[in-house]
Amino acid sequence: MAALRSSRSARSRSPGRIRRVDLASFLIQLLNALQYGLLLFLVASGLTLIFGIMGIINLAHGSFYMIGAYMAFALSSLTGSLAWAIVLGVIVSVLLGAFLEWALFSHLYRRDHLEQVLLTYGLILIFEELRSIVIGNDVHGVAIPALLDHAIALGPTLTYPVYRLFMSGVCIVLAAGMYWLIQRTRIGMMIRAGASNREMVESLGININLLYRLVFALGVALAAFAGMLAAPVSSVYPGMGTQVLIVCFVVVVIGGIGSVRGALAAALLIGVVDTFGKVFVPEYAGVAVYILMAAILLWRPEGLFRRA
């Protein structure tokens, strides 16, 4: 998250903001925290579902975020519109997810965690190298769509970019959509059943392989979508995937494996701790989320929203 972070820390380093935290700048930081937390949730929710339902540790999940961001860059310069880039990118990432599940991950379900770690580590190397071959190693910017490229005033001297509000709004809509999908639909029922008892779902005649492929493709698409959404504010750079991956691990550990609700709570918590850490203790802010994780581990080793 270095670029997400650096764009925000540049913001918080502007004079006056650190010394005198008035209401408006507090509000700005709170909005930043919300936006960062919601974005983390998009990536982490797919990760936690894949953990919870398939029992797979997927180190390559951050790569999907990276791939999404690079697709936003490449496709928006190709089509001239970020919206089209996102539409195309989501389709590509769903296909990519289904393909990877079919070709690789479906062979890992009954294997050791160690072999899952190994294979997904190999995938990271492949994705990073392909990225370097296809696009290169430079940092790229992605333009904010003109429609959203404004700022609204939050006080006499402070403004807030509309695109960030838009990002938060989209994430909230998606989170609500996921809640509806998981809690209210038949597929969601199968997903929840699959998470608690794989064999039982299979013996009820539900095609578990198809369900797995669906969940995996959904997770990939969510991570890639998060990357595409973040590309205009974070810029696009090598290694962005692994940084988001490790923070997402912290999210999943705090929230509890397999719990989407836990991932939401943990992601927002981390958004707040990280953002306000940057404001008050900039040197140690990188460490703050891990200290939070350590504290939660002492208190509840299975995470906040532990599954029975």
Place this chain on the structure above:
Amino acid sequence: MTASSFAARWPSVLLLAAVALLAAFPWLGAAFYTELVTKIMIMAIFALSLDLLVGYTGLVSFGHAAYFGVGAYTLALMSPKAAPASLWVSLPASMLAAGVAALVVGVFVLRTRGIYFIMVTLAFAQMFYFVFHDTKLGGGSDGRYVNFKPSAAIGGFEPFDLGRPVQAYYVVLLILAMVFAFLRLLLRSPFGRALQGIRANESRMRSLGFPVFRYKLAGFVVAGVLAGLAGYLLAAQSGFVNPELLSWHQSGNVLLMVILGGSGTAYGPIIGAFALLLMEELFSSLTRHWQLWLGSAIVALVLFMPGGLSRLHSRLRARFLS
């Protein structure tokens, strides 16, 4: 001698040949290769320390680079600008610092298991990374130089000089042999047996009355101390430290060495370290996209050859001898 008795003995023949080759190596290769093999042996010590956790205790740590880095940074921070640090002070200090770091982290991470353990060890290693990367303590992201190799002088007597590559080579080879022997003895001791028992069946060990948490913590600390030793040697050899020593790539690579060589086998990690680093040396000079080939090879290895190279070797042996 029948064919099968020779075949049963050939691993020890091979081992003897490998040791002889390593012992004679500086007289065969150019100076560059002597330093390369020194570095590989240091990484082999690192891999051996991780295998105590992964292969024998059943703890898949994805953050072992943290203790490696703490050991390296301890040397860098203890080295004066214009004079060498004493080996006899700085080496124990590095190992102690790495051990303390492992103790503190271990108390937290060993409360978790399985996938959680993998993620939490990774996250804590990342925390150490940020400590060295973001604060001025170790020179930030640029790192810090170790201007002089640690001196082994005791009074006026200097048994060896780490500044000379060939002497450094033999010191590292000796330390590798000592670490190997130490781990063999440790795993044969009641303590080592208990660790392997925990790997096989933790709840049974607990019901037999073993304080499982304390055993795991002790194993975690021993592995951390040995990783710190390897980090110290690497910092002494390369002459500088930077946060990349603690990066998650480092943790991933050492885990790769362990698994590639075969975890839970005596020589596996050493074979893995040599295989990975020699391949890297060979292929990165041939192709710019070595990572792509490495990644593809790993994926293929997992899909088609579960168990790693030395498991492959034992499977082949079983096939041809039966």
